[in-house]
Amino acid sequence: MAGRTVVAAQPGDQEVRWLPISALLPADSPRQGGEDIEHIRMLAGIGEPLPPIIVHRATMRVIDGMHRLGAAILRGDELIEVRLFDGTDKEAFLLAVQSNIAHGLPLSLADRIRAAERIVTSHPTWSDRAIAAVAGLGARTVGTIRGRLQVDMDPGVGRARTGRDGRVRPLDNAEGRLRASAIIQERPNASLREVAREAGISPSTVRDVRQRVAQGQDPVPQKWRRGHGPKPADPRHGGLLDRPALAEMLQGLQSDPSLRFTEQGRILLRWIYARAIRQDERVDVVEKVPPHCSYIMVNVARACADEWLQLANALERRTVAD
Template identity: 45%
Template sequence: MEIGRQPSVRPALPAGRDDRDEESRAATVMVPVSELLPSDSPRLRGEDAEHVRLLAEADEWPPLLVRRSTMRVIDGMHRLRAAQLKGQSRVPVRFFDGTEEAAFVAAVKLNAEHGLPLSRADRLGAAARIIASHPQWSDRRIAETTGLGASSVASVRARSTAPHEQLKNRVGRDGRARPLDPAAGRLQASRLIAAKPGSTLKEIAEQAGISIATAKDVRDRVRAGQDPLPRKQRDAVAHEARPGSSAGAIGARSSGRAPAPASIDLSAVLERMLRDPSMRTDTGRALLQLLRPHAEGKWSQLAAGVPEHRAATVARAAKLCAEQWLRFAQQLEAVHAE
């Protein structure tokens, strides 16, 4: 493209579009160099002087991308410096209408795709900044933007000090929100299926925040009397529930005393759970088996049957079991809190 020649006009991007929009599609216009401001570049070391000199030898360049509201260059700082080096008064520009955060994302993506490649340090720094401004984006989506691997983005996120633990979903490359904890979505789906067996897969998926394919898998598992969680997710949940893990540590942050239990008929509760189809899974049966001795309430008989020399040991074991039940109860309340 020769400087000054106008390409075909593309439709402009409305200012109200969300941060996924990467660049305005407005026509290229010639803009005075003096009106343009330096970019908020992902390049940690700024412009490369040698690259500027090479560009200055070229007769034409692609248009610069400039944020309309600030006249700050998003993509094309090397081209702008080359134009200044050649003494050009105007450069071809396409305008971007979006937020500052969206402009930075566009700068990273464009720099990662063409021109002078971003260094790995540039990409990692950009990933950290995008995680801070777009914590809801998935690792894969940020990886696609920065040119990093998803595992590298996950490592950057793990080192981030930003408090994003409250997020329950991440937005993927297709723009759809998915739960951070897929097990939570599956468990919610199983509860919905138990409460409303006639619900469609679309209704289950929307209410549980999972895909329709996952909703179908959960429904098939529940109908077959299986656990709604695949083995890998069951193992992960079990790991989180262990004492000392982040989930198991919930009890350690409490007062250390069990709250006074509500006055309920545990035998009646157990009977209702035994009749609940959603409890006819491996996990449900195991839980009911653990609850049965508590419902029978034969504590006096059990205590009388403990040899005197084992009384202290059994008492300590009983207290440990009570603490583990408390942690389990607190975990359930935390996971299923509205």
């Protein structure tokens, strides 16, 4: 598993083909409330071809595209464009969740939480961050879900988790640090990567252990000792961290038929692209602002940030209400 990124599988059959709608079965969807009829009607009225749907080859169940399928049925179509996916039922569900947070009508917060509950149960050895990346939640939220479900695991398996990069790491960071300390004492000339590989921790953690040992300190900081770990996230804030990269989210919006193929949607996309600040873009701006204008820019930036926050809160309240 080492070196293999943990993400939902992608459709293995890249060839687009036309299949009879009558041959397809409903999705094992993470969308608990079913399909949105208004969204289906909107898609049915779009004159442009819609992207192919994804279908599980083994079961012929729709993985991604129930709204597009509904639009085709509403138009009276007999065939629909399809990409076939080869994988297990569990992999198909992962792909369904990941697809529905990336584009189209997004999953509600409640749907994403329910999806994460199911993934925690089906993939108990996955790390909180790996599950969060698929479900569109924060790692702290997934950790809260895992604690609430109290998923039973084999004692040996439960001592490690598989991260987003596919690497298996010990669940107890202190254990990895102690193992690294022992390796460093035995082989002081071993490289960071060599120790990291054997101890099951990151090279940066090995560097920290080596520095602490050289200074005569405990290789395990106080915060990683049993009973002194980081406190869980405040459930009032949801712990919605580690969201997908901004570029990925913008690409998902740009691919959404309801935005891409409608005048109102294209206006909204232009509005968002004109106001979204890309990662690290602010660094160049900082250097260009004259010192005497800095305090004004500070107020402008904070005012804009507050408006974005209010927009996010309003949209989130509408999503929860729906």
